[in-house]
Amino acid sequence: MSSALLIEQVLNGLQFGVMLFLMAAGLTLIFGVMGVINLAHGSLYMVGAFACAAVAAYTGSFWLGLVASLAAAAAAGAIVEVTVIRRLYSRDHLDQVLATFALILIFSEGTRWVFGSFPLYLDIPPVLQGAVSLPGGAQYQLYRLAIIAAGLVVAIGLYLLISRTRLGMRIRAGESDREMIGALGVDIASLNTIVFALGAALAGLAGALVGALQSVQVGMGEPVLILAFVVIVIGGIGSIKGALIGAILVGVVDTMGRFLLPQLLTLFMEPSQAATAGAAIASMLIYIVMAFILAVRPKGLFAVNA
């Protein structure tokens, strides 16, 4: 095992983590402000990926596709908030789960109706094609580095938005006491719509960025959604900082587990057995990590209102 390979895997883990952060940040914001669990967040990720792939194929420009993915996901999020989610604020979590589960069915089947069952492909933009040399002699895909950078820029932007702007102040106030800020004259209804659209846009961005690495297909959002749940359970629901740290932790642990565990197990068993057992354990690793963290801190690492 060379150090170049190790560096590459760590970077892959970071890239995966950053992408999970984009999903988890939106989920955790929406839960923090509105108290709603949104299963359809994975659908917004899918909407972003499809919008980017369709627009990029039509115009030939990835960047226009990226803009389209933000716009489409934010618009889908705003529409969903106004038509459905708004009615669920006063309901229990069971109703929220069910209504957003229904939304997944509608989004997935609707997308399949429009785009068909075959996956779409999205090319990496020419500027970001190719690889860069890393210290240690490793070559690393430029596009993945760009995703890491984009994710960190979004994280900083979100931090500034929430801690320094008027909108951020309202979001924080909404997290601590919704009724009070309503009484103080803040228009909660539009604040909710904005937060929901913001979260949706982040999910759409994640979908578009990942769409160039994988194929764009119906159902791509749900596995990521469930990992994003693991992230916010680890990080503490409602905490952006928790989402960032949880996302990086999950991304790196998952990637490194898949890489290192099979090799580690060859010390104890035959190579073929080690590969199978290693893969099986690695696929469960982040859930085991989650279980341990919950056993110690049931409200997550950075619980809000703990």
Place this chain on the structure above:
Amino acid sequence: MANREKLINTALALLLPALALAAYGMGEPFYVTLATRIAILALAAAGLNLALGLGGLVSFGHAAFFGIGGYMAGIFATHAFNQTPLFTWPIEIAATDQMPVIWLVSAGVAALVALPIGLISLRTSGVYFIMITLAFAQMIYYFAISWPAYGGEDGLSITMRNGFPGVNTLDPLNYFLIAYGLLLLVLFIFTRIRDSRFGAALQAARQNEVRVASIGIRPLRIRLAAFVISAMITAVAGALFADLNRFVGPSMLSWNMSGELIVLIILGGTGRLFGPVAGAILFVLFEFALGGLTEHWQLFLGLILLGVVLFVRGGLIGLLAGKVHHG
């Protein structure tokens, strides 16, 4: 109102066998299988209803137990068919193709899995509980996919449906009667649990946790017991389901399946004795009727579901029989 619910329950209980018998009489085995499917899904949802309806524990991971049951049926059937032992170490254990044994093993394995999952996830509540049960189910799903011994991603085909002492299970009506009999048994158990001291404590913990704790009952233990029993019932349904389809694959463990089980309960009526039955009838009929009209039936299922959640609270039984009667 309570009497009206009893009337509806009786009607629902008679509807299924009537449907199966009529279809059998007309030589339409497909509809017998449809009725069997309803009975098995109702059984799985009845298990979940114990945790979700009575205990208020919104488990979004019951597909894990459903799938565990399914895999037990598949694994036993494969070993029995190939006449290979289940285990060779530490002692050799031969496989059997007898359903009662498989059901017991399914329930036992599900209990062993549900116990640690319940212990960890019941320390939390609300949204955390939903997400954690979902995450654990996903863990088992990925394990099934990456473990190649029993089919991995492709799943396992069951060449010969498992047997039942003295009954030819290949006959669709016989198999329906087995599933239906188990469903009635579980619904009976459900009423006994609901009306027991344990059930009273479970429902009280749902309504007011602090009050239950303050009179000296530990909600965690009550809930854990309910969660485990609920998982065991759902696992038995999973074993039946795999035998019905003669196939078990990772899709039985997927989050979709967990969602569908919750949907069945809500469509029928949360916490109602026959809610899962009403929900399963509605769901399978939707699937069948809409599936015949358009290949995009899930879109319409989603719209109907959304309508039910937003506008028809209490599900079908709530609609027909009114609110829960506290007598």
